[in-house]
Amino acid sequence: MHPTADQVLPGTAPSDYENYLKTDALLALQPGPETWTHRDELLFTVVHQSAELWLKLAVAEVEQAITQLDRGKRLAATRSLDRVIECIDIITPPLHMLERMTPWDYQHVRTALGHGSGFDSPGFLRLRTSLPNLVAAVRRQLESDGLTLRDLYLAVEQNEEMFAIVERLVEIDEGLMKWRALHTKVIERTIGGTVEGTQGTPVEIVRNLRDKSIMDELWTVRAELTELADQTLR
Numbered sequence: 001m002h003p004t005a006d007q008v009l010p011g012t013a014p015s016d017y018e019n020y021l022k023t024d025a026l027l028a029l030q031p032g033p034e035t036w037t038h039r040d041e042l043l044f045t046v047v048h049q050s051a052e053l054w055l056k057l058a059v060a061e062v063e064q065a066i067t068q069l070d071r072g073k074r075l076a077a078t079r080s081l082d083r084v085i086e087c088i089d090i091i092t093p094p095l096h097m098l099e100r101m102t103p104w105d106y107q108h109v110r111t112a113l114g115h116g117s118g119f120d121s122p123g124f125l126r127l128r129t130s131l132p133n134l135v136a137a138v139r140r141q142l143e144s145d146g147l148t149l150r151d152l153y154l155a156v157e158q159n160e161e162m163f164a165i166v167e168r169l170v171e172i173d174e175g176l177m178k179w180r181a182l183h184t185k186v187i188e189r190t191i192g193g194t195v196e197g198t199q200g201t202p203v204e205i206v207r208n209l210r211d212k213s214i215m216d217e218l219w220t221v222r223a224e225l226t227e228l229a230d231q232t233l234r
């Protein structure tokens with residue numbers, strides 16, 4: 001193939017699209033028939049590698065949100081947090097693709113994975129490290145406004161921007177819980193719920209992580225409001 005006349009970027013690929021996006025390198029990253037143990041390694045790799053890319057974007061947006069929050073730029077932080085929410089939402093439905101493998105075919109794929117385990121996913125590890133920093137940045141903003149979460153939820157009209165930020169944390173938290181709930185079902189459907197993973201972790205441990213929260217008060221504040229309503233409204 002020859003470069004087209006309208007190609008303006010440097011590179012050896014036949015189009016600017018391919019040069020800019022490095023599609024040659026990207027599409028060479030999945031096992032092909034010459035190396036795979038089972039053809040479903042392609043399905044398995046595409047789902048995992050694409051999740052890693054979306055998680056990379058999620059972490060970059062969490063870091064940007066922290067920077068913006070510390071500058072007091074709350075609306076800008078909100079825009080980044082919307083992207084984090086989208087990233088987590090995007091990686092959840094593709095988990096169903098893994099259910100399109102038969103359990104026995106996956107056992108063949110699994111032989112190629114060595115001790116590879118989702119616990120070592122760089123995307124999830126970085127997200128798990130960055131989210132507590134995001135929660136700390138949100139807490140600093142609440143403190144600078146002299147607000148507890150309870151105060152905030154009782155006076156949303158006076159604190160719309162802060163409320164928007166905190167509700168985004170709830171969405172991120174809920175999004176991760178939904179991802180983990182589906183991931184657990186995928187595991188149970190594929191390898192069963194009573195076995196161990198590639199690193200010897202019982203599936204039970206993954207099941208117990210499902211509702212782990214980045215900030216427990218996001219949820220307990222709801223119960224506090226119900227108690228308050230019981231005392232004052234009913």
Ligand code: HEM
Binds near residue numbers: 098117118183187203
């Ligand atoms: C056939 C599909 C899948 C199976 C059977 C599976 C199985 C498992 C198992 C058994 C564990 C427990 C740790 C271990 O021993 O490996 C685990 C953990 C984990 N897996 Fe998967 N997994 C699948 C797909 C995915 C996908 C697509 C991702 C996305 C990157 C992922 C990310 C993780 C993460 C982050 C953990 C750590 C536990 C957590 O944070 O909830 N897994 N997986």
